[in-house]
Amino acid sequence: MQYHLPMEQTRNKDNQFALLLKANNERVTSPRLIIFRQLLRGSPIPMAKLRVKSALDGVDTATVYRTIALFTRLGLVQEIGVGSRRLLELTDNFGSHHHHFWCTKCGKIVNFDDNHLEATLDALASRLDISIESHQLEISGICNACQ
Ligand SMILES: [Zn+2]
Numbered sequence: 347m348q349y350h351l352p353m354e355q356t357r358n359k360d361n362q363f364a365l366l367l368k369a370n371n372e373r374v375t376s377p378r379l380i381i382f383r384q385l386l387r388g389s390p391i392p393m394a395k396l397r398v399k400s401a402l403d404g405v406d407t408a409t410v411y412r413t414i415a416l417f418t419r420l421g422l423v424q425e426i427g428v429g430s431r432r433l434l435e436l437t438d439n440f441g442s443h444h445h446h447f448w449c450t451k452c453g454k455i456v457n458f459d460d461n462h463l464e465a466t467l468d469a470l471a472s473r474l475d476i477s478i479e480s481h482q483l484e485i486s487g488i489c490n491a492c493q
């Protein structure tokens with residue numbers, strides 16, 4: 347098995363992953379770990395690409411589908427809509443909270459976070475007297491390279 351992330355970071359996330367599965371009476375299998383690590387790399391990934399990458403590590407398509415269904419049920423993975431594409435990524439429980447910009451010309455996706463944006467939403471919650479549990483924000487436009 348290959349490690350593409352710094353060991354410490356991988357170990358912490360792996361532990362967190364193992365705990366979540368255990369709490370739900372699910373085992374940490376090798377295919378599950380392989381798929382989790384693919385998602386951990388950060389960029390939202392289409393199912394087709396995840397299947398190809400997992401196949402390289404010996405995980406078949408049916409297992410990828412089953413695993414993603416399980417991860418979704420456990421709140422580990424979410425599907426996001428970027429333009430007409432459906433992409434998979436880790437939820438905020440495992441990734442870090444962020445938003446996406448995608449370029450309508452080249453399709454590039456950039457993850458970003460912004461403290462002012464989050465503070466604005468906090469202020470909004472106060473003003474409306476609501477408690478926000480989650481939010482999504484996707485921005486599209488033309489990237490730097492395509493301008
Ligand atoms: Zn572009």
Ligand SMILES: [Zn+2]
Pocket residue numbers: 443444445463464481
């Ligand atoms: Zn946000």
